[in-house]
Amino acid sequence: MAGVTVAARPTVDRSRVAGWLQDYGVYAAVGVLLVFNVAFTANFLSVANFRTQLVEAAPVCVVALGMALVIGTEGVDLSVGAVMALSAALVPLYLGYDTMTAVVVALAAGLACGLFNGFLVAYLGIQPIVATLALLVGGRGLALVIAHGQLVQLYNPTFLSLGAGDLLGIPISVLVAAVLAVVAGLLVQRTTFGRRIVAIGGNRAASRLAGLPVRRVLVGVYAICGVLAGVAGVLATARLSASDPANVGLLMELSAITAVVVGGTPLTGGRIRVLGTVMGALLMQLVRATLIKHNLPDSTAQMVQAAIIVAAVYAARERSSR
Secondary structure: OOOOOOOOOOOOOHHHHHHHHHHHHHHHHHHHHHHHHHHHOOOOOOHHHHHHHHHHHHHHHHHHHHHHHHHHOOOOOOOHHHHHHHHHHHHHHHOOOOHHHHHHHHHHHHHHHHHHHHHHHHOOOOOHHHHHHHHHHHHHHHHHHHOOOOOEEOOOHHHHHHHHOEEOOEEHHHHHHHHHHHHHHHHHHHOHHHHHHHHHHHOHHHHHHOOOOHHHHHHHHHHHHHHHHHHHHHHHHHHHOEEOOOOOOOOHHHHHHHHHHHOOOOOOOOOOOHHHHHHHHHHHHHHHHHHHHOOOOHHHHHHHHHHHHHHHHHHHHHHHHO
16 A cells, blocks of 8 residues: 555574674584583593593694684694604604604694695795695605504603693693693793784785785694694694504594684684684584594594584675675
């Protein structure tokens, strides 16, 4: 009828929803999982269980911190799992000298791998996914050659304390992850290097025209990622009480990328959320632990991680497109 107006239906701004999910979805997901486990998982609130979850999440968190820096430059490092395996393979070769020597050699191997990746990306112009894919394949193969394809049991109590020991009642591996998270946060928020990482990820061409040392920053970022993967390899080896390059770091790149993306760092670069990355690593561990405790296979956890990646990437795409 004439003169009659129909009120428009209120619409949901999908970009705002996507933005909220990208910024705070990881915190909500962790909260939901905690509530679910408190209600339906036996002995979830025990101190031993919380300790186990944090210790298991520590290597993922350490690797994810390095991955966040790389993704912040609009790159990706698929070799982190292989670098962990390489570090694990080197530990027993030098553990006879002392623990410090073995750890330094393992971290030096991670640094060398990171510098190699950074050189390929920054100076040869190879796409990050291709450059790091080469080391993903070759790195684990080299680790298996070094270890002669065998698992090596470790008995050095000082080294093993890195995986099972406490300091002031807190697991050493958790303390290492926490300290590295604080350092990464300060690096991103308070240093010129961190601001350059974000600027290069936002617009590499403009950063180059502005006179920023793009190549050196990229090499530095991949080097840091390699060192952190080496740290995670040491922690995982100490936790297992054995050097097992065939399994250490297996599919770690999937967990690390998921933790970073779910934590709010977009794959398009230009933004790094350190706290979100830490919570993303914790979320990945809680998802895996919840499924296992409810008698679902570990392969199901991997499929859930893949689904989480798709959802997080879609939320980021929806936010940026609007």
